[in-house]
Amino acid sequence: MNNTKDSILTLQDISIRFGGIKAVNHLNLDVKEQEIFAIIGPNGAGKTTAFNIISGLYRAQEGTVLFSGTDITQLLPHQIAHLGMGRTFQNLELFTLMTVEDNLMAARHMHTKTNFWNELVRNNKVKQEEDRNREKVHHILSFLKLQDIANKNVTDLGFPLQKRVELGRALALEPKLLLLDEPAAGLNFVETSELSQLILSIRKDLGITVLLIEHDMSMVMSISDRIIVLDYGKEICLGLPEEIQNDARVVEAYLGKRDSHA
Numbered sequence: 001m002n003n004t005k006d007s008i009l010t011l012q013d014i015s016i017r018f019g020g021i022k023a024v025n026h027l028n029l030d031v032k033e034q035e036i037f038a039i040i041g042p043n044g045a046g047k048t049t050a051f052n053i054i055s056g057l058y059r060a061q062e063g064t065v066l067f068s069g070t071d072i073t074q075l076l077p078h079q080i081a082h083l084g085m086g087r088t089f090q091n092l093e094l095f096t097l098m099t100v101e102d103n104l105m106a107a108r109h110m111h112t113k114t115n116f117w118n119e120l121v122r123n124n125k126v127k128q129e130e131d132r133n134r135e136k137v138h139h140i141l142s143f144l145k146l147q148d149i150a151n152k153n154v155t156d157l158g159f160p161l162q163k164r165v166e167l168g169r170a171l172a173l174e175p176k177l178l179l180l181d182e183p184a185a186g187l188n189f190v191e192t193s194e195l196s197q198l199i200l201s202i203r204k205d206l207g208i209t210v211l212l213i214e215h216d217m218s219m220v221m222s223i224s225d226r227i228i229v230l231d232y233g234k235e236i237c238l239g240l241p242e243e244i245q246n247d248a249r250v251v252e253a254y255l256g257k258r259d260s261h262a
Contacts, residue, residue, distance in 0.1 A: 006032045007066075008177055008209050014053060014063035015233075023049040025233035026063070031177070036203055036210045038224040040217070040244075042253055046233035047213045048090065051181055054211075055087050056080045068176065086175030088166050090182050094154045100165050101137060101150040107172035108133035137172060143205075144168050144198070160191050167198075171206070178202065180212040184219055192216055196223050221245065229253065 011029035015022060024046045031037045039047045052058040054065060056077040065073045072080050095103050141147045144164055149157065154165055163183065170178060180199070184192045196219050202208050214220050220227060221241040229237040229244060231253040237244055244250055 008033050008035075008068055009054065009211065010064075010066040011050075011054070012064040012066070014050070014060045014065065016049060016053060016058060016061050023233050024053065024060075027230070027233070027235060029228060031209060031211055032225075034203055034207060034209050035225045036199065036212070036223055038220045038227045039211070039213050039230060040215070040220055040227060041230035041236075044232075045230040045253075047230055048181060049233070050230070051087070051179055051211075051213060055085060055179060081173055081175075084174070084176035085179065086170035086173040086177070087179040088163075088170050088181055088183060090185060092162055092166055094162060094166055094169070096155050097153070099151050099153055100146055100157070100168075101134075101141065103154060103165055104137040104140060104168050104172045105133060107169045108137060136174075140168050140171050143171075143201075159186055163187070171202070171208075175208060177209045177211060180210060180214075182213055182215060184214055184216045192219055195219070199223055 007030050009029070009031040011027055014024055014027045014029075016024045027046075027050060029050075039050065041047055049058065053060050054067075056072065056075055056079070060073055063073070064071060067080065067083055067085060070083060072083065075083075095106060098106070138147070138150075141150050144167065146161070146164060146168060149161065154162055157165070163186070167180075167183070183199070184195055187195060199210055199212070200223055203210055212220075212224075221244075224241055226239065227237075227241055227244045228235055229247075229250050236249045236253055237247045239247070
């Protein structure tokens with residue numbers, strides 16, 4: 001998985017500053033097709049800022065972002081989503097007044113090909129389109145084992161299930177690349193273990209590349225193909241899980257020690 005042609009996401013010398021602070025500092029990143037790639041680092045290391053640049057919420061002040069060979073540096077989030085990128089967030093972004101199924105159906109709007117007049121008169125083309133979208137949603141609900149609660153309002157669900165619904169909504173976009181921002185936050189050991197297996201299945205069964213930010217090191221080390229460690233917006237280490245675990249710079253960053261090379 002080392003050929004550049006196999007890359008789905010490339011960050012070239014990306015930087016962004018807020019005031020006098022460089023939140024991401026000349027970051028280079030290369031994620032391969034069907035790889036599970038993790039970004040880790042202490043709080044404030046620039047992980048979520050990097051995610052925001054990749055998904056179009058922030059615009060890099062320096063550098064280039066390539067997604068499937070397309071320069072997306074200046075694109076808006078919905079344009080990037082259309083190219084095949086899905087994302088979950090640290091804080092849940094569900095439609096709280098809607099059911100589980102309808103939350104996923106809302107994400108399918110991007111794939112709707114009918115026009116305004118078709119929607120207005122609700123003709124056969126609209127019904128066929130809706131049936132196709134609902135079939136796709138039902139497949140995702142089954143994959144995530146949410147089919148039994150499809151008609152429940154999301155506010156009636158516990159936090160772990162709500163997180164799974166948000167994951168389902170991201171999958172409903174049919175992404176080639178899935179960005180997961182701290183997916184295990186707030187989950188217990190058993191729930192985190194189940195999530196780890198689910199992420200592996202997303203890669204294996206759906207063929208989706210996964211880029212994740214996560215603080216649960218046990219989870220990161222068990223499912224990641226490669227890991228990059230950030231500190232103060234800069235890369236301090238990149239490699240296989242076993243290489244990351246044994247790198248003195250990573251230990252120093254997590255212990256709060258700093259030197260001139262951090």
